[in-house]
Ligand SMILES: [Zn+2]
């Protein structure tokens with residue numbers, strides 16, 4: 130199987146490599162396509178997102194690379210849009226990944242996936258130690274991510290599992306977790322958005338399973354919903370991380386096939 134990746138970060142946000150380094154790596158790997166998905170401008174968070182100036186530079190750079198490498202690879206200009214951030218003008222990007230990176234409580238947004246330390250602090254100080262309350266808060270936003278953003282791809286569906294390797298913090302078969310995650314999953318299955326199978330947390334040693342959890346991946350297969358492999362890549366050395374391992378779940382090899390039919 131020939132792979133392409135569409136969930137990729139560069140030095141414009143929190144990635145390690147330049148966009149051109151990523152393009153060269155994708156060509157070396159024989160990818161027919163490569164998509165960039167910088168973290169969108171998020172006014173209340175300047176830690177890992179692109180500023181407005183960086184966003185402009187990002188767009189310009191990717192557009193130039195599109196032309197420069199047109200004979201070797203198809204490059205797509207995307208964005209990883211956070212649920213709580215302002216939306217970009219329509220048509221600015223070739224595609225959008227819709228992701229929830231925060232829990233919002235009492236008008237304040239708290240980052241979920243910054244680090245284990247920050248995550249535990251959030252659970253303990255904002256959610257009174259209740260992992261399921263945080264999961265309910267998170268999945269309520271995820272359930273609405275397509276409605277709000279009209280994204281093409283749903284980013285890391287169950288991101289709240291990031292630090293829960295081997296279920297060491299909470300039980301994802303707990304009825305409250307199952308109810309919250311299933312409600313979001315069912316809501317999103319009714320939309321045209323594509324789920325990604327995201328290997329990013331495995332690449333970074335946080336998890337040993339991809340997002341979404343396997344029972345959701347099985348359900349997507351049964352429903353014939355397209356699934357896109359995605360590395361959530363922050364380092365060109367993991368551009369197609371574990372794609373071979375999960376190839377059986379990938380039913381959409383090229384994103385442009387989906388975008389052209391839209
Ligand atoms: Zn993300």
Ligand SMILES: [Zn+2]
Pocket residue numbers: 136138209361362
């Ligand atoms: Zn990402």
